[in-house]
Amino acid sequence: MKRRVFAYPYVVWMILFIVIPMLFIFYYAVNVNGQFTLTKFIATLKDAGKWKVLWASVVMAFKTTLICLLLAYPIAYILSNMKKSVAGFISVLFFVPMWMNFVLRTYAWQAILEYLLPDLKKFLGLEGSVLMVLVYDFLPFMIMPLYNTLSKLDKSLLEASRDLGANSAVTFFRVVLPLSVPGIVSGITMVFIPAITAFTVPALIGNGMYHLYGNEIELAFKTLSGQGDYAVGSTLSIILLISVLVSTLIMNHFDKDQQQGGQLW
């Protein structure tokens, strides 16, 4: 029981940097100039424009996740069937970019799309460019859990499947795919949640002309003269918080059915 003491630093940390800031958000959402009022909170909830941006962010996050999954699954599958040493080496190549800060990499993409390949940016459009960079940034987060699950798959199950007369397509769809669901769910969680709150990528790649929900919150907090509208910004933050919470609950629900198999986190 004494070991509990080791958890205290984290508890203090959590209260200081998670609980108190959250209380501030709720406080500012319903207080204007120190007075309690729900007007701004309700006005923000009724603002159809903001909901449209939230929907656009959800759609963008969905697209990012889907493309990441379609790209990552074959990669992870091929890697898991390779010799361990070779697979280890190749997977390192996938993760090398992650040793560099994510904002720096996004800046690099800004320069590439603006000055090296302006035609590509024209072809993709702002939305397409943002999507591409999001996929680039989050792809490793999808590969990692998938590779982990697939490489721990019991190979004797595949042999059994073949012994019983299933061809490779049937084996894949009826054996490999169902067994890799935990990895897929982990990957989706790790891509979808950060993608829905994406802020840097649209800010840097979108030329100030493509916003997602994160940018909308920033805008609320820093309008003219720094007298940002804290009530609006806080309300938007609460909405985003709830959206993320709901998405996480949905993912967890899927996850519950599949507790076996390797999971990274």
Added chain:
Amino acid sequence: MLKKLLAVALAVIMIAALAACGKKTEEEADYSFADGDQYEYIGGTLNILNWGEYIDEELISIFEEETGVKVTYVEMTSNEEMLIKLRAADCVYDLCFPSDYIIEQLIANDLLLPLDYSKIPNAKNIQPRVMKIAEGFDPGNKYSLPYFWGTVGILYNTKLVDEPVDSWDILWNEKYAGQIWQYDSVRDAIGISLIRLGYDINTRNPDEVNAAKDELIKQIPLLKGRGTDDIRTNMINEQAALAVIYSGDAYECCDSNNDLAYVVPKEGSNVWFDNVVIPKTAKNVEAAHAFINFINDANLAARNTEYCFYSTPNQGALDLLDEDFTSNEIFNPTDETLARCAVFHDLGDFVEVFNRAWDEYVSATGVH
């Protein structure tokens, strides 16, 4: 072993070289005052709050040597940050360099100390025409002295734009769709749209602000983007044809790419100032005045200008600077140009109307 030795030797040589370099510049730092001013020993400390890279830091060491004052130089990134610092009860700053409409607010809030001009003889170097415009936000120049200033205008690429550029209208010309940069700042963007419609940039009429906003929304499909600092690189690399820009940035761009040109449109524009002020809470008022006088010495102001590349209002400095600078309309706007420019004023509570219009506009730029 040999490799290690080599590395150590290399490191030693590099450090020695660095040290040598440092010494050299120190020795070379000779300077002279235009009026042969002798500064008396003042002592104490001086806390300065200024924009980043907005002063030749060698001037600070010269000032320290001359007066025995220990200077602490703190950088800020926005007027708003400065406003918060100056309003704080424990404000420690003796000198600060805010912009025009913020000075108006500071004066209204009674946060500034009136300047004692008898202690700033070099104030005579500041162009009277600039002092006069600055009276727009500081009547009688009681609290502030111009430090750097400039205009807002259009930067364009002469290879990509073959017609004469003299009006804000060109930023709404469909011929240049996808090649126009708008400035990502409320007062500047809405201000331009107001001027183009023939309204005052400091209007307090909500209908005019909304009309300006509607025009901005109409312009959205023609834009390549909205930005601030990123506009410079983009224009220098010829990725766009036209951009809204501050004169200080424009000078730098035209310097890097000879095909770029800058114009203050005929409808008029904004003229901006960063002035030096002394907060009421200043502890070392003596040193603050001495510093203001010091940076306005013609020789030192010229040197500071060559470092910062912004337009100086100091006539003494302009006389010493290269023709290339002083005859350049970007750097030293003519009286005709200035006659059609106006300063921003603090909007008071009306700021809400601007904010709402801006919010609507920015949301419209991100329509999906």
